[in-house]
Amino acid sequence: MSVGIDHPNFEKIYAEVQQFYARHIQLMDEGRAEEAALTFAEDAFMLSPPKIAEPIRGRAELGARLREAADTLSAEGVRYRRCHTMMTVEPQPDGRLFVRAYVQVVRTRGGESVLHAMCVCEDVLVREDGELKVRERVVTRDDCS
Amino acid sequence: MSVGIDHPNFEKIYAEVQQFYARHIQLMDEGRAEEAALTFAEDAFMLSPPKIAEPIRGRAELGARLREAADTLSAEGVRYRRCHTMMTVEPQPDGRLFVRAYVQVVRTRGGESVLHAMCVCEDVLVREDGELKVRERVVTRDDCS
Amino acid sequence: MSVGIDHPNFEKIYAEVQQFYARHIQLMDEGRAEEAALTFAEDAFMLSPPKIAEPIRGRAELGARLREAADTLSAEGVRYRRCHTMMTVEPQPDGRLFVRAYVQVVRTRGGESVLHAMCVCEDVLVREDGELKVRERVVTRDDCS
Numbered sequence: 001m002s003v004g005i006d007h008p009n010f011e012k013i014y015a016e017v018q019q020f021y022a023r024h025i026q027l028m029d030e031g032r033a034e035e036a037a038l039t040f041a042e043d044a045f046m047l048s049p050p051k052i053a054e055p056i057r058g059r060a061e062l063g064a065r066l067r068e069a070a071d072t073l074s075a076e077g078v079r080y081r082r083c084h085t086m087m088t089v090e091p092q093p094d095g096r097l098f099v100r101a102y103v104q105v106v107r108t109r110g111g112e113s114v115l116h117a118m119c120v121c122e123d124v125l126v127r128e129d130g131e132l133k134v135r136e137r138v139v140t141r142d143d144c145s
Numbered sequence: 146m147s148v149g150i151d152h153p154n155f156e157k158i159y160a161e162v163q164q165f166y167a168r169h170i171q172l173m174d175e176g177r178a179e180e181a182a183l184t185f186a187e188d189a190f191m192l193s194p195p196k197i198a199e200p201i202r203g204r205a206e207l208g209a210r211l212r213e214a215a216d217t218l219s220a221e222g223v224r225y226r227r228c229h230t231m232m233t234v235e236p237q238p239d240g241r242l243f244v245r246a247y248v249q250v251v252r253t254r255g256g257e258s259v260l261h262a263m264c265v266c267e268d269v270l271v272r273e274d275g276e277l278k279v280r281e282r283v284v285t286r287d288d289c290s
Numbered sequence: 291m292s293v294g295i296d297h298p299n300f301e302k303i304y305a306e307v308q309q310f311y312a313r314h315i316q317l318m319d320e321g322r323a324e325e326a327a328l329t330f331a332e333d334a335f336m337l338s339p340p341k342i343a344e345p346i347r348g349r350a351e352l353g354a355r356l357r358e359a360a361d362t363l364s365a366e367g368v369r370y371r372r373c374h375t376m377m378t379v380e381p382q383p384d385g386r387l388f389v390r391a392y393v394q395v396v397r398t399r400g401g402e403s404v405l406h407a408m409c410v411c412e413d414v415l416v417r418e419d420g421e422l423k424v425r426e427r428v429v430t431r432d433d434c435s
Contacts, residue, residue, distance in 0.1 A: 004164055005160070005161045005164055005165075010157075010160060010161070010164075011156045011157045011159070011160035011161075011301045011305070012300075012301045014160040014163065014164065014301070015156070015160065015295070015300060015301035015304040015305065016295045016300070016301075018304065018377070019294055019295055019300075019304065019378060019379065020295075021376065022376040022377050022378040022390075022391070023378050025376050026376060026378065026390070026392075079408075079432050081376075081392055081408055081432065082376075083228075083373075083375040083376060083392055083394060084375060084376060085228040085229060085230060085375060086166065086167040086170050086171060086226075086227075086228060086229060087163070087167050088164060088167040088168050088171065089164065100167075100171070101167070102171075102226055102228055104228060104249070104251065104394070106394065106405065106408045106432075108408055108432035108433050111433045111434075112433060113405060113407055113408035113432055113433050114405065115251065115258055115259065115260055115405055117258055118224075118226055118251045118253055118258035142224050142226065142251075142253035142258055143253050143256045143257060143258050144256075149309055150305070150306045150309055150310075155302075155305060155306070155309075156301045156302045156304070156305035156306070159305040159308065159309065160301070160305065228373075230373040230374060230375060231311065231312040231315050231316060231371075231372075231373060231374060232308070232312050233309060233312040233313050233316065234309065245312075245316070246312070247316075247371055247373055249373060249394070249396065260396065260403055260404065260405055262403055263369075263371055263396045263398055263403035287369050287371065287396075287398035287403055288398050288401045288402060288403050289401075
């Protein structure tokens with residue numbers, strides 16, 4: 001039942017994953033598109049309907065899309081922040097990590113911050129040269145499902 | 146002052162508790178009532194006014210109430226998600242864990258997600274066959290206190 | 291890239307920091323001003339515009355301001371809760387910890403809880419007699435930046 005915690009050094013993995021997401025999401029939300037792209041695997045895959053209804057594939061394409069989105073938001077004076085909570089981490093025998101978390105997306109514009117969407121983020125993390133990277137991401141919004 | 150952290154392996158307990166809550170709450174919120182019931186102790190106790198103004202006692206009764214609630218929400222097209230943060234974990238000499246956390250309850254219906262309630266959740270966790278279970282839960286809502 | 295996690299016992303530090311913030315913020319939010327003051331270093335510094343536009347310096351002054359704020363909120367029937375997420379912890383060679391986190395501030399008054407502000411909290415933590423304390427804090431609000 002207590003999936004994951006039998007893994008030796010589970011506490012080490014869990015802390016590393018929390019730190020990884022904190023940095024990854026801060027880079028994403030703060031428009032640091034090139035650094036954010038490096039937190040995805042070379043062959044990453046991302047799906048997040050309705051905005052990203054067709055999968056984005058590969059770090060290069062992800063970086064380009066992140067740059068475009070960051071520039072648009074900056075021009076519009078909009079800031080999104082994604083607040084992850086309730087994160088399950090399930091280490092797989094091959095070293096991949098299945099991570100599932102709740103995400104409150106908060107949107108700020110013109111002096112007001114509002115809850116924009118409540119989502120679930122399901123990721124597969126892998127290691128490249130020892131560092132965690134997002135290889136697969138599927139985000140579902142409660143208001144679209 | 147730094148309650149809890151003197152405990153040997155505090156980091157192991159803290160990670161395990163975080164993983165426990167993530168799974169426990171995901172099961173609760175996603176209507177998996179029978180699995181959620183198993184994350185409570187056999188003789189569990191839950192109080193969460195105003196909705197649960199009289200304590201619910203025992204895993205069987207909790208399971209029945211969770212099933213009923215899940216079916217009602219499903220029929221109404223409502224989804225709740227509980228986002229726990231600011232969690233203190235205080236291991237007791239007898240092995241029980243006192244856990245106190247903030248809970249933002251987000252409610253989604255008809256294409257809109259809103260902050261439904263801000264709560265504090267005070268739990269006593271115990272182990273049954275090595276697995277963490279909720280033995281006592283008292284939830285208080287800021288808008289009712 | 292994976293800042294911090296190379297530190298030996300990173301998982302221990304990360305769990306301790308999470309527990310520290312949970313207790314620190316619960317004390318702050320629940321008007322326990324004198325205990326909250328003790329979670330700041332003797333020579334602490336805090337800046338949180340627009341409300342705290344001039345830095346507050348020193349534990350004594352912080353304690354006095356926290357007491358004043360708690361009394362005012364209590365008289366007005368207002369409760370704030372700060373929900374920290376996405377926390378990066380970067381241990382420094384001298385033992386200080388740089389911590390950066392998202393903060394959703396939730397405000398409850400008269401039967402309604404609302405998202406009041408979305409902030410970023412940048413702290414420097416130090417140890418006094420082995421215990422973590424906030425030495426520097428700069429909070430920025432998304433709706434004011």
